[in-house]
Amino acid sequence: QKEVEQDPGPLSVPEGAIVSLNCTYSNSAFQYFMWYRQYSRKGPELLMYTYSSGNKEDGRFTAQVDKSSKYISLFIRDSQPSDSATYLCAMLQGAQKLVFGQGTRLTINP
Amino acid sequence: GAVVSQHPSWVICKSGTSVKIECRSLDFQATTMFWYRQFPKQSLMLMATSNEGSKATYEQGVEKDKFLINHASLTLSTLTVTSAHPEDSSFYICSARSFTTGNYEQYFGPGTRLTVT
Numbered sequence: 001q002k003e004v005e006q007d008p009g010p011l012s013v014p015e016g017a018i019v020s021l022n023c024t025y026s027n028s029a030f031q032y033f034m035w036y037r038q039y040s041r042k043g044p045e046l047l048m049y050t051y052s053s054g055n056k057e058d059g060r061f062t063a064q065v066d067k068s069s070k071y072i073s074l075f076i077r078d079s080q081p082s083d084s085a086t087y088l089c090a091m092l093q094g095a096q097k098l099v100f101g102q103g104t105r106l107t108i109n110p
Numbered sequence: 111g112a113v114v115s116q117h118p119s120w121v122i123c124k125s126g127t128s129v130k131i132e133c134r135s136l137d138f139q140a141t142t143m144f145w146y147r148q149f150p151k152q153s154l155m156l157m158a159t160s161n162e163g164s165k166a167t168y169e170q171g172v173e174k175d176k177f178l179i180n181h182a183s184l185t186l187s188t189l190t191v192t193s194a195h196p197e198d199s200s201f202y203i204c205s206a207r208s209f210t211t212g213n214y215e216q217y218f219g220p221g222t223r224l225t226v227t
Contacts, residue, residue: 049215098154103153
């Protein structure tokens with residue numbers, strides 16, 4: 001069993017829709033949770049960064065963490081074609097090591 | 111701020127040769143740099159962690175004699191793939207982190223696509 005599970009998709013939604021992306025994890029030691037966006041043939045770009053359970057909002061993006069269920073989510077409101085990318089969840093193990101999910105390929109259709 | 115560059119962005123080499131990839135932090139001092147490998151439609155897998163002036167720490171299953179990492183300065187780390195084989199073809203991504211920022215954020219480079227023929 002992988003430490004971080006993420007549905008690879010692909011996920012295709014119409015422009016303006018609310019997108020929900022999710023990851024589950026098995027390691028209770030994970031304390032910090034991140035969401036990265038990666039465009040094709042580019043390096044990942046940090047979108048959101050959370051520590052505690054609950055919600056964190058940044059513009060159209062909301063990150064949600066439920067430590068009791070070992071489940072994290074990223075919501076994208078008013079999705080735009082420019083949001084089309086692969087979204088990776090990542091979790092910090094110890095002080096330095098990031099453990100990534102497989103990534104979900106998202107396409108927003110105009 | 112927090113820009114990380116990689117060079118080259120794309121390289122093709124013949125089987126048996128060695129290739130060096132550079133990772134630079136352009137506007138901050140990177141006390142720690144990380145090297146990842148990403149196969150098509152798969153996630154990033156950490157290969158090694160390097161602290162400036164120290165030997166790199168390799169993840170289980172990564173051959174340290176094949177993937178040589180040097181982190182000689184606070185702004186430059188290099189990954190050398192020695193005696194490359196077609197199975198080493200992959201997307202190699204570095205990231206950098208500075209403890210002076212006081213957080214755990216890693217800043218990623220744009221990646222280097224290696225093709226071994």
